[in-house]
Amino acid sequence: MVINTEGLTFNFGDQKVVNSLSLQVPQGSIYGFLGPNGAGKTTTIKLLLNLLKTDEGSISVFGKDLNRNRIEILSKIGSLIEQPAIYLHLTGRENLVNRVGLLQLPASRVDEMLELVQLKQAANKKAGQYSLGMKQRLGIALALLSDPELLILDEPTNGLDPNGIIEIRELLINLTRKHGKTVFISSHLLSEIERMATHVGIINNGSMLFQGSINELEALNQALLLIEIDNTVDAANLLKRHHYEVAQVTETLVGLPYVSKQESGDINTLLINNGYTVYSIGKQQQDLETLFLSITQKA
């Protein structure tokens, strides 16, 4: 595990912002840290970077206790928290040069990073004149500058256009698959990271609601049998009388948890024998977004 927290708790006054959180981020993964706005994601990230003092619990990164090995651990982490921290009165290049100087990195990294995030053209423009997307890319360049083992990114695709999002996604996949890096990325949109994440943690009100691989998340995802029918309310009542569980009823559709092909056939026969006209019947997988919403709303 690259990140391992146990019982991590943080209070703002008497409000528990992070509640007994146990994060497990495996080496080489892209860990999507998901939750609605205000769920405690940024606070958790600040705890991971030792910007906030933990009230209870422990954090170990690269197998070492964060409080006792702060500098050693931070030297292997690149981070981007909320809006990128860049000096607007300096140019994009100067922002990178400043960091290279602070961390004593080779000067050649500046051009490599500018190339990587495609800011070469705008390198000598003041960062204050950058668009939101360019600032975000400069922030990512700063995070990647020291070639860190672990990247911690807080909503890194904020303000990026679809092309920008795809580029970042590809870059992150490349970093993990080819270079064995680990990426911890937070987002309030599952759709944004479901195509790259290997692992997912879902948090709401400071508590972990789900943690596991993306396959495990998909396994939670129950399929529905959707029946398009003329009189949905009566049909639903009929099904209930025959001890079927009805999950949803709309004006045109009745939905039931999908069990098997055989049962779908039985239901169809039952409806037709009772004089209903079935326009269509079929199995449908819920999308992950709906699942994500149902997980975060249940809590």
Place this chain on the structure above:
Amino acid sequence: MKAFLLSLRSEFYKTRKTLAFWCAILLPLLICLLMTIGFLTNANNMTSWSGELLWIRYVGGVLNIMGVLLLPMFVVFTAYSVNNIEHKADTWKMLFSLPLPKFAVYAAKYVYALLLILVSLILFVVFTIGFANLLSAIKPGLRFNEYHMEFTLVQVYFKLLLSALGMLSLQFLFSLLWKDFLKPMGIGFVGTISGVIMASVGWKHAYLFPYSHPMLALTTMMPRTKSAGAGKQLVINILTDDVYVSLAVAVVVFFAGYFILLKRSIK
């Protein structure tokens, strides 16, 4: 130590194109230049003055502005601007998530503010001497070349520097804690005005109040005997009570600020 020096270099790199940095250079240049112009236009009335009196009038003119208002406000402004650069760019969180000791980052920022003030005061000495000599070269009637007080000048400005450290630490802490301009600026302004009043009415406990130290530093050196040519007008005594208090406040508040920083969550 390395992290401290790297941070200090970074502070320079970040501010080298800002007003905060250039202020330290332009302020002494401007003040000395104005004083020189004043002397040039009034040169005919001063030809009877001795070299000593000329120097005292020239240096005293600059020092009066400095001690009463300019040095305290410059300290307030410098303490604010080295911190504001991080508030404005929202870079505190980044600065403290770099693999550098927090103390090195904090201390480098403080020392950088101190260096800006040091540079400014050194330039005051340099420009004062330079312009005074220039004056006697342009107008031979002004006999600056007949008297030398370079070393005295260095002592005076050294004392000013020491006297400003207490309020520097306080203002540095306020500017570190508060993002907005008005709080540290307001406290600095009110503090300075109160300090000047306390010092000028000669309140016996004024030496305990850091904002009156720059003014006290001058009044203890320049007793108010205004009769021209009445012997020495400058009494150099660097380590007075107010300077001790200033240094003590500076050290205590500097370390207290660090512990407050550790306890606070970084935004």
